[in-house]
Amino acid sequence: EDQVTQSPEALRLQEGESSSLNCSYTVSGLRGLFWYRQDPGKGPEFLFTLYSAGEEKEKERLKATLTKKESFLHITAPKPEDSATYLCAAEPSGGYNKLIFGAGTRLAVHP
Amino acid sequence: DGGITQSPKYLFRKEGQNVTLSCEQNLNHDAMYWYRQDPGQGLRLIYYSQIVNDFQKGDIAEGYSVSREKKESFPLTVTSAQKNPTAFYLCASRGGRGISGYTFGSGTRLTVV
Numbered sequence: 001e002d003q004v005t006q007s008p009e010a011l012r013l014q015e016g017e018s019s020s021l022n023c024s025y026t027v028s029g030l031r032g033l034f035w036y037r038q039d040p041g042k043g044p045e046f047l048f049t050l051y052s053a054g055e056e057k058e059k060e061r062l063k064a065t066l067t068k069k070e071s072f073l074h075i076t077a078p079k080p081e082d083s084a085t086y087l088c089a090a091e092p093s094g095g096y097n098k099l100i101f102g103a104g105t106r107l108a109v110h111p
Numbered sequence: 112d113g114g115i116t117q118s119p120k121y122l123f124r125k126e127g128q129n130v131t132l133s134c135e136q137n138l139n140h141d142a143m144y145w146y147r148q149d150p151g152q153g154l155r156l157i158y159y160s161q162i163v164n165d166f167q168k169g170d171i172a173e174g175y176s177v178s179r180e181k182k183e184s185f186p187l188t189v190t191s192a193q194k195n196p197t198a199f200y201l202c203a204s205r206g207g208r209g210i211s212g213y214t215f216g217s218g219t220r221l222t223v224v
Contacts, residue, residue: 041220042217043203044215097159097205099212100153101146103152103153
């Protein structure tokens with residue numbers, strides 16, 4: 001069964017304290033791995049797409065990496081405005097355009 | 112600006128009542144999706160549509176119905192058969208090469224009163 005698991009469920013950081021969020025996936029042939037940011041009461045906002053193991057993408061303080069079984073979202077020197085829920089989703093090769101989502105990691109960055 | 116519009120933002124349903132959530136997109140995307148989000152759970156797929164006049168059940172379709180009469184519109188009806196409808200509902204679309212996955216609407220929060 002296709003599955004995506006994110007850890008930790010919640011993470012509290014001090015401003016400037018770097019850390020990583022984990023996304024483990026088990027899918028039948030990965031077509032793409034997606035990261036989204038979701039603020040409370042809003043829809044998810046696209047961050048990155050990764051397609052193959054070894055690929056990396058960066059945007060401001062965020063960097064996403066991909067291996068054959070996991071993806072990591074590294075947050076360098078976070079600021080309070082980075083507080084949000086980060087969602088990971090995997091698209092199986094036979095998924096007919098359907099994404100499988102993890103439950104998310106709730107990140108809180110305190111000044 | 113192109114995007115997806117969901118309405119209403121908040122919706123209250125009485126027991127035994129059917130309600131319809133609206134989703135409209137002007138992105139010219141072929142595929143549209145409805146997801147349900149509950150605290151501590153991942154987004155769960157309710158229904159999806161790849162083209163006009165065609166749609167398929169997702170993982171939790173029981174108690175829900177949809178239509179796709181126009182490319183731009185994909186309304187979701189939550190029927191009285193759905194016993195636990197209180198949740199945050201997200202509509203999404205995907206088109207072109209789909210390199211960014213889905214584009215999401217801002218969501219509708221449905222509460223049973």
